[in-house]
Amino acid sequence: QTKAHKAKAIANWITGEMAHLMKQSDTGFEDIKIDPSTLSNLVTMVHEGVLGTPQARIVFEEMFHSGKTPEEIVEEKDLSQISDLDAVLPTIDLVLLENQQAVSDYQQGKESSIRFLVGQVMRLTAGRANPSVVIELLENRLKK
Numbered sequence: 001q002t003k004a005h006k007a008k009a010i011a012n013w014i015t016g017e018m019a020h021l022m023k024q025s026d027t028g029f030e031d032i033k034i035d036p037s038t039l040s041n042l043v044t045m046v047h048e049g050v051l052g053t054p055q056a057r058i059v060f061e062e063m064f065h066s067g068k069t070p071e072e073i074v075e076e077k078d079l080s081q082i083s084d085l086d087a088v089l090p091t092i093d094l095v096l097l098e099n100q101q102a103v104s105d106y107q108q109g110k111e112s113s114i115r116f117l118v119g120q121v122m123r124l125t126a127g128r129a130n131p132s133v134v135i136e137l138l139e140n141r142l143k144k
Contacts (some may be wrong), residue, residue: 033067042070055079083130
């Protein structure tokens with residue numbers, strides 16, 4: 001991640017999530033509990049795939065209210081993204097077993113049905129599965 005990309009990501013968090021939370025809680029800049037280095041750490045965690053965007057929003061809101069580091073919050077709330085193939089495979093197999101119509105649609109050329117299957121995996125993992133890993137594993141399973 002280049003410095004320019006990281007700076008843009010940080011700016012997006014400030015102008016998006018932080019502005020929203022400040023308005024919602026009627027907080028001024030002097031009361032913000034997030035320091036620049038912890039925000040930078042959060043952006044790095046998203047970039048490296050430790051957190052998905054939905055989890056990062058949860059972490060950011062907790063950082064905003066508590067001043068804790070993203071690492072502390074991720075550990076406390078068990079929010080890290082699941083990228084381990086062995087951890088995701090049982091869920092993928094269950095989704096394929098329970099959604100035979102979508103499997104059949106995909107095998108008949110309806111590529112969009114894989115999005116439905118990805119959504120089912122994400123639902124069962126509470127959004128914690130790494131979507132890239134899920135897509136790769138689903139495609140491999142569906143080609144068999």
